[in-house]
Amino acid sequence: MNKLYRFLFILLAFQIAVSSCASTKKRDDQSALGKLWHNMNSHYNGYFNAKEIMTETLLSIDEQHVDNYTQRLDMFPFLELDNTSSVTEQLDIAIEKVAIVVKKHPYSNWVDDSYLLIGQAQLIKQDYESAEKTLRFMVTEFRPRPTRKKSKKASGESDEPEEEFVSRRNVESNPAQDIKDRLRARKDAQKERKKLSKERQKAAKERKKQREKERKARIRARKKGIKLAPVSSKTDTSAVTGLENEPEEDPEEELGPIGMISIFNQASNLGGGEAYGKKSGSYMLKHRPAFQEGRLWLAWTLVKRDNFDQAQIILEDMRANRGTFPDIRRKAMAVQAFLYLEQGKFEEAIPYLEEAAEVAESRNERARYYYIAGQLYQELGQPSGAAGAFEKTIAARPDYELELGARLNLAQNSFLSGTGSAADALKKLERMAKEDKNIPYESQIYFSMAAVALKSGDQEAGAQYLQMSLSSPSAGSVQRTEAYSLLGDLAYNEDDFLSAKLYYDTTLTVMDKGDFRYDAIEGRRDQLTGIADALTDIEVKDSLLRIGMLPEPEREKWAANLFEQRRQASIRPTTPIASNSRGSAGGSALSTSSFWAYSSQAIKRGKRDFERTWGERPLTDNWRRSRRTGDIFEDDGDGGSSSPTEEVTIVTEDEITKLLEGIPTTEAEQNTMTIQQATNWFNLGREYRDQLDNSPKALSAFETLNNRYPNANGEAESWYYQYLIHKENGNTAKAQEFATKLKSRYNGSKYEKLSNDPSYAATLMADENKLVREYETAYRAFEQGDYNTAHEMAVKGRATLLGKHPLKARYALLLAMTTGNTQGRQAYINALRQVVSQFDNTPEQTRAKEILRLLGESGARLPGQTSASAASGGFKESMDELHYLLIVFNDEDTDLNAAKIKVAEFNNKYNKMDRLRVTNVYLGTGNKTPVLVIRRIKSGELAMKYVNNAIEREKEFLNAGVFDYDVYAVSQSNYREVLKARSVESYREWFKENY
Structure with missing residues (x-):
């Protein structure tokens, strides 16, 4: 094999040397051996590794994603990341690897796949503009042209189909560099093969070891007369009572990921199936173009950029085209449903969701589409359609969490559709809550019970179920968000605004800031802030005034009782170790530990020895002897037990004084607090009227103000508010009553004129308009150059x-x-x-x-x-100029090398594609201030983005506990001014003001 590789390499090097006189090469100039070499290296090196990185990234997103089954599920969670920084590093590495493929193997068959992967990575990073540019280039550059056969008679050549796509690029070739690249690629390929071989051997050993372990276990079981179940058998826990006609599970069908990662998986290049209307060709021995996949992802990107019309054109063309690959057609159905969901067209989305579910390859994917369709039916008020969709979700046999969500919706849906009562729905949910397999989902079930109770009109039971959902150990952040939000809404609807504000505060602490409801809940919380502050202050000051008006002996007695209550509350009773521990871990710890207190025999022996000497003694602390009247170990004369003595608590005068701080005891203090209370009641009424437009509550607050605190500072304005409220509600007689009261006591005031003189408001408005018109006249003269x-x-x-x-x-x-x-x-x-x-x-x-x-x-x-x-300091704003980053260390003895390594690691993780360089300089008096300079960043905006990321990830950037530093963005010209001054002091203030 090595000889064959050596021969192929020599032959390829000879061919490159012969053709080195040409400055450029075209695709058709590549030899068969050269094409094979480029295809092999581009596929099994750069593209393969990038594809693996992409798959790992998507799996990590899927593992971290938590579905909220009380809200409509996301079709594609990997496109809805709240913070993409967690995947940016891995995706940048993948982009870098396929970029090398494009650069070194520009005419290989995997260039179009590389561009597709770049577009996918940019879309996941939510860089939609770059993704659209990449995918548009890809579908334009690699558009397949119809295959035509050359005539044998005209050319004398064999019938050979033309290439599937034609690239218009001419790439300069460097023979010497090509040889180095091929040598390096061959070494990398050998390393990969060795690594893969080792991994396979390791896996084989593990499998062998597992088989041997199972074999020995079966031998031991056979000796004991125990029959073990076959290893390959799987218990079917997804059987559903009442669904006897469900289709049996296909053993070859994959479950698939919950987060819809399977949408990424291209059809294998070893066969593309048969397209609708015609055969798409066999790709058993040739590469399948990524053009159709690129168009699909381009449509996806256009949807995210709200360019729905162009996305619709692409999707309709792909579905209508008889040559579209079957797997692409299936994905196009899902993307079409996604388009309608983004537009809010739920009725149009449902048919495509159901069609996409029917042709989905994985069970979780199929179930997810049906589940979303069921949720859409619920939003449209069609319970029967929702029930059918949720039953199909269960029939798909997905992961249990998704199946449970469908069952919970079905239990509620029977009540909503009128086929069942609320009591029946609650009984079903109670049975589900008692099942052991549902313990991890107890909070979710209680929340569903709360939803049923609230929809049936039982507000009290609904609130109780929500509290049970929150107290359950299975309550996660998603469930707590929903429960606290709903409790806040219930309190708000019942006019319990203080509780509502507190619930909304808690909701915002657990809710993800990317939640679409965050701003609305924050706005309502802000509306209630003034009301809650006034109610709280009123309650506190009423209590203080009540205590302050007590006689002095009663106040001191109250303070002593309060001190004792706090002391008792601070004492935590010790709980002895239970002898019958229920936890297996605890039991094993007691049985295996050598600590003497875990030995029951040692404890009993010590107790007998103690009783022989001291008798039976009460369990009480004897550490604070100064607080006791006598010693509990005093003999009662017979060497036996002594009676316990009572503990005397002495409260010092200083402690009483401290507890009475803030309580108004003098007449002046009480008068001041009374004035504050009147202001609180006025503010409360105004907040009710201005923030909530709640007339009954506002009138009640103003009436309390007028009755408790007559002649208060805000009395005239409170009467005017009541005049306006009654007038707006059509109660003219009551409105006139307050107008008369204003005239009798506050005649001539602004509020009296507004209530009794209809022309006064118009006069005020006219005066105000006159002032505005005068300003506009002056400004118009300025615009005209006068x-x-x-x-x-x-x-x-x-x-x-x-x-x-x-x-x-x-x-x-x-x-x-x-x-x-x-x-x-x-x-x-x-x-x-x-x-x-x-x-x-x-x-x-x-x-x-x-x-x-x-x-x-x-x-x-x-x-x-x-x-x-x-x-x-001569600094000028230049945000569009090249920027540097200055990291100024406050400690002269800072280890710059260690800091430089940390910064380089941070840059490699979060800014790898920017290729930043880190150098060091010394500034300040005597050049003793160490500074790291990071170069170069294209603009001030990107530089500030780096600064904010460094501040947010302080532990990863430069741990503030180790390094004491400040970081600044500085333009290239301003950096020269800093060097001239040899100091950052003048730039620090300028930076704060301008950046």
Whole structure:
């Protein structure tokens, strides 16, 4: 064999040397031996390894993915990753390997497959734009052309079909490099063969060892008269009562992955089957083009980019084309259903889901499609269709978790469809919860019972089942999210807003931020925050006021009782080791340990020896002797036992004072807290009205305010709120009553005029509109280039504004811009800095900062501070320029080599394709500050992306416990300024302001 390889290599080298005079080679110029060499190396080296990496990555995604069976399942979970960084490293390696295939073997039959794999990896990484570009290039470059046979009579040659695709690329060849590449490829192939051989031998030894172990076990069992079951027999635990007509399981049918990874598996190149309408050709001995697979993935990518029309055209063409391969046609059905789901067209998606399920090859894939179809039927309010889909899911015999989800839906569906009662559904679910095989899914079953109870109108039972779901040991993050969210909704609907806010808080702590409901729940939580704060503060202050008004002896007694309660709660009773341990692990530990306390004989012997000397003694601590009136080991005269003494608790005066801190004991303190309570009740009423539009709750809060705290500061406004609420509800008599009260007590106030003078509101609105119109006139003059007029109008308009009027910031920015046009650059910069310093958290401040950056300035200094050039250090914004990264270490004795190794490992993991270089410099006084410089990154945006990733993965980047450092992004020109200054101090502030 070695001689044959040597002969083939010499022959190939000779052929390359003969043809080395040509600068380029075309596909047709390759010899048969050359084609064989390129195909073998491209397939079994680069592409094979990349394909293995892709498969491992998809399996890891599938293992990490957790389906939420209370929500509609994802058709393809690998496309719905919340964070792609976990797979980016492996996918980049796969892309790198097939990129080498494309570069070194440009005319091999596996180039189209390599481009397809690159597009797949980019799609999984959610780089949709790059994926579309790659796949469009692939389907354009490698589009098959019809095979035509050359005429023997015309050419004198044998009938040979033309190539399946024609590449328009001309690739320069380097004979010397080709020889080196082939030598290296041959060595790599030999290493791979040796490695594979060793793995096969190891596997064979393991199988042999297992067979020998089973044989010995059977011999021992035979001697004992025990008959073991055959090794190959499998217990069928998926039989379903009531489904006697189910088809038997096909022993050759694979279960398939739950996460739908099988959609990736191309048909084997050793046969493609027969396409609809015509034979697609035999691929037993030739490579099957990846063109059709590429078009399918291009349609998939277009769906993710919301380009539904083009995706629809591709999918319709693939289904209608008689030459489409059968496996591609099956996948196209699933992608078509996916397209309709992304568009929200559920009725159109269901037929394609069911058709895709019928032709699916794996059981889990088939069951998943039927399950999603059942969920869609439920959303459309068609219980009968949902029941049929879930029964088909069970009949597919998928993994038990998916089967259980279908059974839970069926139990609920019988109640929803009217064929069963809620009690029957709950009984079925209770029986399922008691089964041992369902213990890991107990929380899920209780949640389904809660859903049935709530849909039947039993809110109390539903809440109890939800609490049982949360208390179950099987409650995972998904189930806890659903239960807490639903409990929050129940409390919200029952106007228990404090509990609802707390439930929503907990929901947000366990819910994935990528969940589509996250923003809605966060918004509702924020709506309830003011209400919850007011309710909590009211309850606390009411308690403090009640205690503060007690006589001093009663307050001290209350403090002593509270101290004792806290002391008792802090004491944890010791629990003796149970003699009848139920756990096998615990039992084995007691029986095998040599520790004396685990020996029952030693414990009994020690107890008898103690009783001979001291008698029976109560189990009590004797560590704090200062708190006891006597010793428990005092003899009672006969050498026997002594009676236990009572423990006396002494509470010091300092402890009482500490407990009474914050309690209003003086009249002034109580008055202050009473005013705060009135404010809380007013805020509560306003929040009910403004945030929730809950008129009954708002009226109740305002009435409590008026009754408990008459003449409070917010009384006039509370009356006006009540006037508005009654008026909006059509209760004019009650509204007029509050208008009269305002006129009698607060005559002439703003609220009295608003309630009694209909024209007053119009006057206020007209005045406000007049101010806005004056500003718009001034701004229009600025736009027309009449800067002096605009400046004068802005000065005059701003002088008419009172208080914190929102137009003040707009006038200030307009004045800055007119100043710049009339007085020059420096006056412009100073005026913009005034805007930045005076109007925090306003759009005008943001706009002023942006203009300062465009002018090459930064910061928000007040007039009189250092000059702009000194403050900025000569730094200029240049986000589109090449960027470096500076890692500045605060410890002069930092081991730069160790740090450089850590950074290089991080770059190799997360930025391998960027080919970053790491060097070190020293800055600061005496060049003692060690700095690592990472070069080069294309833009400031990508540089900040690196910085944020480094901060997020601090442990992997540079462990802060080992290295004390700061990391900055810096443009190439600003880096020169840093080197000139030999310091990062001036750049640090500029970086914070501009990045």
